[in-house]
Amino acid sequence: MSSLTDKIERTILALIEEQDGSCEIARNAFAAELRVAPSQITYVISTRFSHRQGYLVESRRGGAGYVRIRRVPHKESADHMMHLVHAVSEFLSQRDAYVLVEQLYRAELISQSTRELMKTALSDESLRAIRGSARDRVRADLFSNMLTLLAVMEELP
Numbered sequence: 001m002s003s004l005t006d007k008i009e010r011t012i013l014a015l016i017e018e019q020d021g022s023c024e025i026a027r028n029a030f031a032a033e034l035r036v037a038p039s040q041i042t043y044v045i046s047t048r049f050s051h052r053q054g055y056l057v058e059s060r061r062g063g064a065g066y067v068r069i070r071r072v073p074h075k076e077s078a079d080h081m082m083h084l085v086h087a088v089s090e091f092l093s094q095r096d097a098y099v100l101v102e103q104l105y106r107a108e109l110i111s112q113s114t115r116e117l118m119k120t121a122l123s124d125e126s127l128r129a130i131r132g133s134a135r136d137r138v139r140a141d142l143f144s145n146m147l148t149l150l151a152v153m154e155e156l157p
Contacts, residue, residue, distance in 0.1 A: 022070040092140035
């Protein structure tokens with residue numbers, strides 16, 4: 001017998017398939033439809049549909065709130081970026097981030113302006129309010145999220 005989280009995951013995956021790689025759900029209504037607590041939906045989305053699993057998740061709170069889940073497309077450049085997402089450890093120094101950004105630029109996967117924006121956002125100066133090893137952890141998450149978005153954007157018109 002499969003668990004409740006497996007059933008929720010399968011339902012979301014079916015919606016993603018039906019809608020060509022993305023779905024948008026109202027968390028509370030979706031939870032009521034499945035007869036589960038909204039927190040269970042949140043748990044499944046955060047553990048099974050993260051950027052590390054190849055999904056981009058956007059949410060908006062409030063009465064007209066939603067959760068949008070998009071599967072990262074399978075193109076060569078997107079695959080390369082997703083490979084990097086999986087390869088990046090939990091911690092990423094500024095130096096290592098800059099090396100990876102330069103590799104993306106040299107491979108012509110990002111433009112010069114994107115390169116500069118990424119380097120600025122990933123710099124120690126931009127993350128100065130965060131102390132110690134937490135800075136490198138945040139930088140790793142930022143970099144992974146940037147790559148995931150770039151991979152998804154490969155499919156956008």
